Structure formats: C-alpha cells, structure tokens
Amino acid sequence: MDLLVFLVGFGVFSLYLLGYVLVITSQNKIQDEQDKKDPELKN
16 A cells, blocks of 8 residues: 555656656747847847
C-alpha cells in the first residue's frame, strides 16, 4: 500500500514538473520572438 501511494505521488509530481518545464520553454520562445521584434532592443 505504501508503495502504491508513493508511485501515485511520484507520478503526479513528475507530470507537474514536466508541465512546468514545458510552460517555461514555450514562454521563453515567445519572449525571444517578442525581443526580436522590439525596436528598442536592436543595437
């Protein structure tokens, strides 16, 4: 029973962490595209 609870908790945590990393990655790509279009950042 303890192993089952651990595995379920680990699965939920892993999915949360994966989602967190995917959101950070996608937002970083969006930010990079916005930075390329920003005339104030061009030197």
